[in-house]
Amino acid sequence: MKKLLLGNEAIAQGAFEAGVHVVSSYPGTPSTEITENVAKYDGVYCEWAPNEKVALEVAIGASIAGARAMCCMKHVGLNVAADPLYTAAYTGVNGGLVIVVADDPGMHSSQNEQDTRFHALAAHVPVLEPSDSRECKELTEKAFEISEEFDTPVILRITTRVAHARSLVETGARKMIDKKPYKKDIMKYVMMPGMAKKRHVFVDQRMAKLEECANKMIHLENAGAKLGIITSGISYQYVKEVFKDAAILKLDMVHPLPAQAIREFASSVESLLVVEELEPFIENFVRQLGIAYVEGKKYFTNQGELSVSAIRKAYFGVDPDCATLSGDAGVSVTDAPARPPVMCPGCPHRGVFHVLSSMKLRVSGDIGCYTLGAMAPYQSIDACVCMGASVSMAHGMEKADKQCEAQSGKPNEDGLTGTVAVIGDSTFMHSGITGLIDIVYNKGASTVIILDNSITGMTGHQQNPTTGKTIRNEDTHPVNLVKLAEAVGVRRVRVEDPFDMKKFKAAVKEEIESGEPSVIIAQRPCALLKSVNYGAPVVINPDKCRKCGACMRLGCPAIFKDGDAYKIDHSLCVGCGLCQQMCAFGAIEKA
Amino acid sequence: MENLNILIVGVGGQGTLLASKFLGAAASLMGKDVKVSEVHGMSQRGGSVVTCVKMGDQVASPIIDLGEADIILSFEAVEALRWLPYMKPTGTIITNTQEINPMPVISGQAVYPEDVLGKMKKDGISMVAFDALSVAESCGTVKCVNIVLLGVLAALLPEIGEEIWKQALESVVPAKLLAVNEKAFQEGLALGKKKGETL
Incomplete structure (x- = not known):
């Protein structure tokens, strides 16, 4: 039957139908709902891992053991998982291995706009790119087949507008795929130099074979038109609306790119345009083929998302016909005050940032709802780079201050009372703990505030190793943050309530002045949790x-x-x- | 049926996602092609949120672009103003009159414009504006503002029959909350029929 599914739901459905056995992921917008939906199916082992590197390694292990495995993450998650990815590209697979990576052009909920296709290029793994939910399901199934046929991990690359758009999908039954027999194969799975050199040869041969596969994974529309457009993913849907009469070469596999199909298409049209979001990945390839008349980024920005109106404006110079207000209306669209995201009413982070903003501190921030502590009225966070960076950056800031003070013989004149790191419970488990180990090991003195709201908040309430629940809400052993901090050598660990602002402020002051590593666990649950009830307004x-x-x-x-x-x-x-x-x-x- | 584009706008947390699911379900029950584009993640935290619902014989882009909405369903007054350029010149706004101050207004860096909806209407924008929050409260919970608004929308879309709406609602609302949501939908529908006459 046909169902109206999110792209992410369709990927979960596709994996289920493809007989996936093991799924391990770390949440990240816009990829989170894939794994959340996989967890609804019986017969699939499914987990939230502490980070994307662990998740991919779990999936690689499952694949080597002979199972079909999947791992889902947002684009920046692939940076964390890049280490296993680049070498899993050498080992290849036993059971099919699919890595879903969700890019976020326009940065609806991300810190950068990186383009996953370049990771795939560097790692030598194929990439499939769906343009709607139906293709999400079909290409997920296809990805498992390609993975096993070509002995390679396969990346399924989606973007926000594919992940978070619903369209109709024909769903089917699950294929019962047996686990592949496991055979010890040191030359294939143990990557030491001698073995890896041989596998590198295999990898290059594999990419050549995959190109033949890419040449078959194309869709040609309106052949014979003068203008030809090469596109893929969500851009294909925009192209369909803007260029009704152009010939379209739609690519399902965007790495490796189908040289033969592109050459044939290019020679069949008078002018050739590539429409793609972010970087000129396809366009550069076409140009490398010697097709010099190709155009693309000449018109379209590499920043943010494309859209129907943006493409029309850039290529035809045409503005849309919109509802407007007259000059006499007394109000104009630009009068609408900005409405940036804010911490929710009842948010436990509010107490923390109100306190920190009153203390002239340098605040090293991290990725989560609490990044909003950088916004008015708190304007508290000084830096935010990537998952876990708050802790290690705070250490770097502190060491820099001390080193430079020692060199100049004068105290810093930046008027700060100290530096603290703020990091959420899930982010701390993801990659904050290693930074804390660095602080202790290298005799730092930073204060780390772990914002423990009992859940992974920003991505919509996922369980994590500190919550005592699995992805399927089963009870499990919770990581004890106090004991963990103590175990790595932090002597000053305390739990405080961020809603007792006076006491919280005193605690922060005391720890900064202590001159040794300290951890304050600011404990209060996310206000959106159903268990939280503060009673009447x-x-x-x-x-x-x-x-x-x-x-x-x-x-x-x-x-x-x-x-x-x-x-x-x-x-x-x-x-x-x-x-x-x-x-x-x-x-x-x-x- | 001509393609119908409905842009749902509001403030994160107001229930725009459920509204779009409801509308999407109704369209697919009618056998239409339908695409719904949602917003998840950071903007959900009290930010300006937008969801697109497109239905028709064939829908390509899931996004409603500038000048493409037939109807804007707005959950908050100033959001109706913000998203106006996304509406066709012939389009209609259905809006809640509730005003929610954005943080720049609360912190004194910006001003919430006065009588936004009145000025827009006076300037010739086709609009149905009403206090959906009060209607929702009278039905039993402020949380069904979204369903009240959908009821008003239903009055403007007679081609989608009542049975379809009923089935669609059942498919998106948990059973224990169905009664209050059905009431909210009917209240909205009655209001929409009345307001529609004066449009």
């Missing part, structure tokens, strides 16, 4: 309110100014009561 008693505006400094979206009065939006307030600590006049009361 709070209200501002207008008789007691002196209109000082102190409550507004918390940056809670539920508190607003109406004329000269301060009010609380009861449809947003969750009743956490943090704002009551801000009011010196006791004007904020439980409703």
Whole structure:
């Protein structure tokens, strides 16, 4: 039957139908729902790993053991998993191995716009790229077949608009795939120089064979037209709307690229255009083939997403016909105030950042909801680079300060009281712990604040090693953050409630001044968890309110100014009561 | 049926995702081709969110681009203004009158424009504006604002029959919440029929 599935749901369905046995992933927008949906199927082993490197290694192990295995991640996750990827490309597979990587052009929820196709190029692994949910399912199945036929990991590359768009998919039954027999094969699976040299030869031969496969994985539309367009993925859907009369060569495999099919297509058209998001990956290849008249990035930016209107504007110079307001309307579209994402009402991070912003600290940040601590009114976070970096960067900042002070013989004049790292519980498990080990090992003195909200928040509530639950919500052994920090040698470890702001501030001050490594675990669950119930909302008693505006400094979206009065939006307030600590006049009361 | 593009806009957390699922389910029950584009991740945290629902005989891009929406279903007043350029000149806005201050307004860096909807309407924008929050509250929970708005939308789309809407709602709402959501939908539908006459 036909179902309206997210691209991510369709990939899960495709893997299920392809008989996948083992799936290990780390959540990351826009890839998270794939593994969440796999967990709904019986007969598939499925887990959240602590990070993408571990996840891919689990999948590689499962593949070597003979099972069909899959591993899903966002684009930056592939950087973490690059180490196993580049060598798994040499070992090849036993059971089919599919790595789903979700790129995020436009950075809806990411810190950069890297293009996974270049990782694949460097690692010598094939890449399939679907353009809607139906193709997500079909190409996932195909990826398992290619993986086993060509003895290679296969990357299924999607982008946000494919991952998070729903379209109709014909679903079918699961193929019961038997585990491949396991045979000890040291020359294939033990990558020491002698073996790897031989496998590198195999890898190059394999890429040549895969090119033949790529030549078959094409779709030709409107052959005979003067303008020819080469495209793939979501760009194909945009091209279909913009260029109704052009010839289209749609590629399902984007690495290796089908040289023969491209040459034939190029010679059949008068002008040739490549429409692709991000980098000119296909265009560069076409040019390398000696097809000098190809055009692409001459018109289209490598920044952000393409769209129907962006393509029309760039290629034809045509603006869309939109609803507009007249000059006399008294309001214009540009009057709409920006609405950036904010910490939710009741968010435990709010207490932390309100405290930190009042302390003249340098705050080394990390990836999660709490990156919003960089925004007004807190403007607390100084740097955010990648998963786990907060801890190691804080160490680098501290060492830099000390080294430079020693060299100049003068104290730093940056007016800071110290440096702290802030990192979520899941991110700490992902790659924060290694930074903490570095601090202890190399005699650092940084203070690390672990924001333990009992869940992986940003990606929509996934379990992690600290929560005591598996992806299927089964009970499991939770990692004890206190014992873990102590075990690596941190002597000063304390658990604090970020909603007791006075005490929390004192704790931060004390740890910064301690002169040795310290960990503060700021413990309070995410306000969106169903188990969290603060009861009735709070209200501002207008008789007691002196209109000082102190409550507004918390940056809670539920508190607003109406004329000269301060009010609380009861449809947003969750009743956490943090704002009551801000009011010196006791004007904020439980409703 | 001509392709129909409905842009659902609001503030993260208001239930726009469920609304788009509901609408998508209705379209697919009608046997139409349908694509729904959603927003997940960071912008869900109280940011401006947009979801596209496109239906028709064949849909290619899942995105509703500038000037392509037949209807904007807005959960918040200023979001209707923000996304206006995504509407066709002949399009209609169905909007909640609720105003939710964005953080730049709360922190005093920006101003929430006054009487946005009134000014837009006066300027000739086709619009159905009403207090969906109050309607939802009268039905039992502020959380069904999304379904109230969908009810109003249903009044403008008579080609989608009531039985289809009913089935679609059942497919996206948990059984224990079905009664309150059905009530919210009916309230919205009645309101939409009444408002539609004055459009």
